[in-house]
Amino acid sequence: MATEIKVPTLGESVTEATIGELLKSVGDSVAVDEPIVSLETDKVAVEAPSPVAGVIKEFKVAVGDTVEVGAVLAIVEEGAAAAKSSDEPKAEAKAPDAGVEKAAPAQAKEATTAKETATSDSSQTLSPAVRRAVLEHGVDPSTIKGTGRDGRLTKEDVIAAAQSKKDGAKGDTPAPAPASSAPAAAATGERREERVKMTRMRQTIAKRLKGAQDNAALLTTFNDCDMSAVIEAREKYKDLFAKKHDIKLGFMGFFAKAACLALKDVPSVNAYIEGDEIVYHDYVDISVAVSAPNGLVVPVIRDAQDKGFARIEKDIADFGKRAKDGTLTMDDMKGGTFTISNGGVFGSLMSTPIINPPQSAVLGLHRIEDRPVVVDGEIVIRPMMYIALSYDHRLIDGREAVTALKIIKEAIEDPTRMLIDL
Structure with missing residues (x-):
């Protein structure tokens, strides 16, 4: 059964908000009360949670959209998450990987370290979505270069770092990074401007x-x-x-x-x-x-x-x-x-x-x-x-x-x- 996720009541005299970030993607599993969308209001950022467990079937909004209280944010298909999770052990049983089992203690240690770092790190401010991604992927935010405004970390930065770490663990040779255009721009004295929409x-x-x-x-x-x-x-x-x-x-x-x-x-x-x-x-x-x-x-x-x-x-x-x-x-x-x-x-x-x-x-x-x-x-x-x-x-x-x-x-x-x- 499909369930609509709507903009919650935002507070006294607050009738609308802006979509700040989509915390999940279509096809992702969500648990009950797990946030899926970050909303920016006039005063604070709030998160819209899913009232049911399932899989995200569709998003009705995009980042930057203005939405009113009660507007539909996404559609969640109930029960799909349980079915998906029940299939995963079968796949693991068919193709056991001794290397994965051996690496589990190290990964657990890295995840614990990342959790402690995300909790105690005061050198940079992490948004709720970024903090959650750090904990989920077990990476150290202090080792990641942020691409957001003023060098802030974004969720995509964390995911990319986790993927790079995963590829390195598999022994894959990372593809050479494309040559940066910044040195060339500096050499020619080119000046640039950036336009960022006000929150x-x-x-x-x-x-x-x-x-x-x-x-x-x-x-x-x-x-x-x-x-x-x-x-x-x-x-x-x-x-x-x-x-x-x-x-x-x-x-x-x-x-x-x-x-x-x-x-x-x-x-x-x-x-x-x-x-x-x-x-x-x-x-x-x-x-x-x-x-x-x-x-x-x-x-x-x-x-x-x-x-x-x-x-x-x-x-x-x-x-x-x-x-x-x-x-x-x-x-x-x-x-x-x-x-x-x-x-x-x-x-x-x-x-x-x-x-x-x-x-x-x-x-x-x-x-x-x-x-x-x-x-x-x-x-x-x-x-x-x-x-x-x-x-x-x-x-x-x-x-x-x-x-x-x-x-x-x-x-x-x-x-x-x-x-x-x-």
């Missing part, structure tokens, strides 16, 4: 950020803060903290808690405009900007005002890992009343971050560097960080923005304030 997420990011500039009265106020106290606290308690909570004590936990203090005292910074009304919140849902393969995403730490440092640090670490793996969900991105963006991890000294609509403010963090400052009439060297608060001047006055940023500065320079709510 749906990148298009949405562009529209939202431009919309923020067009619709909001954006302004940024700056301050700097002495990071000595926070650095000292981290050095003093990092081992105990990690031992008790099984997570590293980072800077974001301090800034998240400092922001909660500021937003409590200056509620307009935690509000937004909706029509001709101002929506205030008695809770703080902090959107944390993290990098994903297709662009910047902002998962949300819910009720940050009620969470301790350990829970906040664990949430942030989980978001970062899932952003790289491409497993963030629509619910992870939903909502948010205030945003923190840390450009310092990339080396930024100072910036004017853009608000994340419909929010009215965003805190920008930057790199820490030793600078000469005057303390009690003397010039001393201190680890300093510039902090920036961009805000919608339609709702937030300059006095309120400066006050909020000053509260954050004072809490960072004297972390005891966070304990006694000052």
